[in-house]
Amino acid sequence: MTARRGEPALGKAQAPSPWGDGRRSRIGLLGGSFNPAHQGHLHISKQALARLRLDAVWWLVTPQNPLKAARGVAPLAARLASARAVCARERHILPLALETAFGTTRTADTLDILHRRFPRARFVWLMGADNLAQLPSWHRWRHLAATTPIAILDRAPYSKEALAGLAARRLARFRHPARIAGVLADRAPPAWVFLPIRKHAASATAIRARGWTVSGPVPTDGEGNL
Numbered sequence: 467m468t469a470r471r472g473e474p475a476l477g478k479a480q481a482p483s484p485w486g487d488g489r490r491s492r493i494g495l496l497g498g499s500f501n502p503a504h505q506g507h508l509h510i511s512k513q514a515l516a517r518l519r520l521d522a523v524w525w526l527v528t529p530q531n532p533l534k535a536a537r538g539v540a541p542l543a544a545r546l547a548s549a550r551a552v553c554a555r556e557r558h559i560l561p562l563a564l565e566t567a568f569g570t571t572r573t574a575d576t577l578d579i580l581h582r583r584f585p586r587a588r589f590v591w592l593m594g595a596d597n598l599a600q601l602p603s604w605h606r607w608r609h610l611a612a613t614t615p616i617a618i619l620d621r622a623p624y625s626k627e628a629l630a631g632l633a634a635r636r637l638a639r640f641r642h643p644a645r646i647a648g649v650l651a652d653r654a655p656p657a658w659v660f661l662p663i664r665k666h667a668a669s670a671t672a673i674r675a676r677g678w679t680v681s682g683p684v685p686t687d688g689e690g691n692l
């Protein structure tokens with residue numbers, strides 16, 4: 467892995483595994499605010515691991531979603547801690563603060579760096595159906611789709627809205643049936659699938675409404691699950 471001039475090198479503590487260390491690792495990237503992380507993130511990550519035949523899912527805990535207000539967003543350390551707590555037992559799911567190391571907040575920029583640094587890795591961008599509906603507001607979203615295969619994980623109540631939206635329409639000819647999900651990582655982008663998985667109702671907004679705070683204990687269901 468080589469850093470470009472001007473890009474910070476990643477310290478060992480940041481070093482994700484697998485590294486793209488000669489093996490053509492298949493890595494799902496779930497970007498998010500994780501304010502806080504919850505069982506919905508875990509559910510879609512497990513679905514992605516199985517359905518897309520991934521080696522790992524990296525949770526990219528964003529320093530700041532460029533389209534969301536900073537107010538009400540817990541510090542990165544607290545969001546990262548919530549992510550680590552939620553997937554503490556998962557060997558193949560890795561919460562990371564790579565965008566803080568890269569100095570990026572916009573996904574297309576982050577993906578460009580990841581492709582440069584891990585030329586042998588096969589990345590798939592993962593997102594819930596709500597984010598597909600919003601994709602046309604993202605910086606260089608067509609470039610993003612042109613560089614990285616995308617898997618959309620279903621989420622209530624956004625399925626119809628997402629599939630009828632501008633991004634789905636503009637990218638319609640690059641959509642593949644869910645049955646090829648296992649080889650999506652091998653497909654040359656643009657390429658995307660919509661995975662009609664069992665829906666999970668968890669949302670960070672609902673958890674915050676129930677009183678999640680940075681300083682207080684992370685709320686659990688008694689088994690350590692948010």
Ligand SMILES: Nc1ncnc2c1ncn2[C@@H]1O[C@H](COP(=O)(O)OP(=O)(O)OP(=O)(O)O)[C@@H](O)[C@H]1O
Binds near residue numbers: 506510593672
């Ligand atoms: N229950 C869920 N089902 C499907 N996708 C989800 C679910 N929860 C989160 N995601 C997806 O995970 C990614 C990160 O989500 P995020 O951290 O914003 O959680 P959130 O619950 O959507 O937060 P908020 O309610 O604050 O907007 C997004 O792509 C989002 O669509």
Ligand SMILES: O=C(O)c1ccc[n+]([C@@H]2O[C@H](COP(=O)([O-])O)[C@@H](O)[C@H]2O)c1
Binds near residue numbers: 532571573603
């Ligand atoms: O690149 C953009 O312009 C962009 C705009 C909005 C959201 N994103 C990314 O989308 C991911 C999901 O964000 P969120 O806040 O819905 O969890 C996260 O990685 C954000 O950085 C990216």
